[in-house]
Amino acid sequence: MKKVLIAIDYNPVSEKVAEAGYDLAKKLGAQVCLIHVVADISYYSAQYPTFMGYDGYGMTTDLSVASEMRKYTEEFLESAASHLNDPTVSTHLAEGDTANAILSYSEEWNADLIVMGTHSHSTLEKLFLGTVASKVLEKTKVPVHMVPINKEQ
Numbered sequence: 001m002k003k004v005l006i007a008i009d010y011n012p013v014s015e016k017v018a019e020a021g022y023d024l025a026k027k028l029g030a031q032v033c034l035i036h037v038v039a040d041i042s043y044y045s046a047q048y049p050t051f052m053g054y055d056g057y058g059m060t061t062d063l064s065v066a067s068e069m070r071k072y073t074e075e076f077l078e079s080a081a082s083h084l085n086d087p088t089v090s091t092h093l094a095e096g097d098t099a100n101a102i103l104s105y106s107e108e109w110n111a112d113l114i115v116m117g118t119h120s121h122s123t124l125e126k127l128f129l130g131t132v133a134s135k136v137l138e139k140t141k142v143p144v145h146m147v148p149i150n151k152e153q
Contacts, residue, residue, distance in 0.1 A: 005111040021115030037101040099135035117149040
């Protein structure tokens, strides 16, 4: 294993995921890349006619919002990487569907392992919504290391 891709989000438990993934990568002598995926920014600038008495979607979203979102995400990734205290850790900001973006970048970067947290969701949520982790597991071509996360942590 030469490359470990660690998926993190804005949830504070991502610290545990990043540290566990980083520790595993170092034991394997592998490179580390932290990835964070933001929702497709164009979603926020969708134009819809007034419906059900709500005309909030008639506005246009300032392109600076997208730029600001990228800026904050880049700062988040830089902070997360510096937390690991290793200048060789790289970062990647992706946009779009989270599972698809992780899978796509894992192929592009030639990751040998993906590390993710398993956010605790109710069985009902998993049944109807699925989870990013389950979607990645279903479609991945590389092994996935799951870091269990409970709501209490």
